[in-house]
Amino acid sequence: MPSFQTTPGTRDILPPQAGRWREFTRVFASVVESAGFECFVPPMFEELGVFQRLGDATDVVTKEMYDFTDKGGRHIALRPEHTASVCRAFAQHRPTPPWKVWYSGSNFRYEKAQAGRYRQFDQVGIEALGADDPQLDVEVIALGWQFYAELGLRNVQLIINSLGDAGDRGRYVDALEKYFRSRITELSEEAQQTLDRNPLRVLDSKREQDAAVIADAPSISAFLSDDAASHFVAVRAGLDALDVPYVVNERLVRGLDYYRRTTFEYIATSLDNAQNAVGGGGRYDGLVEDLGGPATPGIGFALGIDRTLMACDAEEVFPFGSPVIDVFIVDTVDGTRATALAHSLRQAGFATDRAYEGRSMKSQMKAADRSGAGVAIIIGGTEAEEGTCTVRNLSTSEQTTIPVGELQSHLQSVVGPREPRRRPS
RNA sequence: GUGGUCGUAGCUCAGCCCGGUUAGAGCGCUAGGUUGUGGCCCUAGAGGUCGGGGGUUCAAGUCCCCUCGAUCACCCCA
Incomplete structure (x- = not known):
């Protein structure tokens, strides 16, 4: 008799843990629906091209895509995230903006599994398309913050940054590359390889050897256009007004290339492993256009269910299991x-x-x-x-x-x- | 993709270093101790080709090699 088990990077979510997952999604839906976000369910696979807009220099696109040719000869990929699908849907159906949606579902990335990182992993998230109002940035960021609070988490740190508009970002990347080239001998071998592909990502290196070079690197703030700078000021003022605590970290660069202006990450400080980023997001003005739609600003975030529940375990909160019978x-x-x-x-x-x-x-x-x-x-x-x-x-x-x-x-x-x-x- | 650690009952693990009678424990499960009554306690039972394959040896859970899987870190990202 053959015997089977789950393939690498996948696993069964058994009861009572699965009951906790369902409650997690229920609470999330309750929080974001209170802010006018509606449920959206995209297909689990799309034409490969939809996801290639995430960035040619990202591992997500170049190495980790689950892609295949279907029986009709189409080049298909299992979705590695939801944002691109939401933008594709916006371009396809042209809903009246602002379009505010939330989702919950699995994503697929061909990676080697470790704590809080799986080949099939689940996220919940929201996206708001069609408004570049900084007040929307504030609303989105604050909703994520609110959700963590409702789970009972106390040790979550919000980090924000602005990557500027497309032009700002381009000029900054050029300056970064020039700077890192000038001190390339001090960088680790891995960081040197990263530099060839995407200078921004060198800022994300966790190796001690690179820390000193990164500390002296030019800051994005000096490259922001007036529009981008004032947008960022308004976002921070809005968060201050809501008493949402945050830290500005000019080294925060998000993993996907489509981000513009506001970017943010939620860090679970109770987790000491490498996967302590429990959620993240930002603006992606331009992504809808890249997918064949009208020029449309957008902002959103995604939260990893596994990682967030790991943080809940670390803080001993959100103790849900299967519902009990009467x-x-x-x-x-x-x-x-x-x-x-x-x-x-x-x-x-x-x-x-x-x-x-x-x-x-x-x-x-x-x-x-x-x-x-x-x-x-x-x-x-x-x-x-x-x-x-x-x-x-x-x-x-x-x-x-x-x-x-x-x-x-x-x-x-x-x-x-x-x-x-x-x-x- | 690179490296470290680890794979023994459903679960958590002991035994491996220093090879040698029928491979153990706790929890869980089943049944009994109660002639119709759970939790605590006592007793008994079921359940394992020691991840898989090859090698060394009179003899391998134990030593060696390969492989698969898990895990942690790098990388990447949620």
Whole structure:
């Protein structure tokens, strides 16, 4: 017999952890929908070209894409992120701006897995297209901040920067490259290779050898146009006004090439591993145009679910698991009464489970205990004859025997009111 | 892609360095101790070709090589 397991960089999210994931998404949706963002579900794969706009110099595009040719000869790629798909959708459907959407789903990048980094990884995020108002930047950044707060996280640091407009960015990259070339012998071998591909990314090196050279590198702030500079001032003033704490870090460069002006990252300071960036985003004015749409500004962020939950673990917050059921039925006669009773209780709105295979009462009671239900309903020979059932409170061990017809109203008083799943017509 | 560490029951691990009778523990699971009652306790049971392949040896979980996988770091990024 062959045996299988998940392929590298993928894994099963089992219960109860999967219940926590679902709650995570629910809370996120609640936060961003309160700000007018609507749910958006793009396809999981697109034409390769949609994602090539992320940057020719990025590993995401050059080395990590899951691409293939489909049966129709199209060059397809599994999405490595959501932003490009949102922009493609905007260009395709031309919704009325501002278009504010949120999403939740898997992305795919062919990387070697490590803590908080998987080949299939899940993100939630928002994108707002069609307005370059700095107040929108503030709203987007503050919503991310608000979400972390609702999870219960305390040790999150917000880092912001401005990469300027396209021209500013170009001139800055030229200056950076010139500077790094002048001190190239002091850089690590890896940083020298990075310099050839993308001088901006050298700023991101974590090696000690590069630290001194990076510290003296020119700053982006000197290269910002008046428009970009005043935009950044307005963003910071807006964050100040909302009491959202942040740190300006002129070394913050985002991984994808489409970013312009405002960029930001949320760092979980409780995580000491290499993957402590739990979320990040920025402006990408120009991306929609690159994808064949009208010139459209845009801003958004994405949060890694794994990494954020790792931070929650580190801070011991957001302790959700699978939801628990209300009642557990123990039927020691033949199991058919449990089936009928469970059916009616579920319709009445009580989350109900039961035991199978005619196990002993002791065994079924153990199952009731493990289920987490607050109440066990016991049907043995006596109850079956009398048309009654015994209701046992599993935390107080008090129990009472009542006619089956009174069960639902009795449960209402024990486990609380429940709404019927289907209203009578 | 590069390097370090590690793969023994469902889970967490001991045994490996110094090869030698039927490979262990805790938790979990199943059953019994209660003639109809969970959690605590006691008892018993099920469950492993020691990741896979090759080699050394009279003998390999234990030593060597390869391979697959996991993990951590670099790289990259969420």
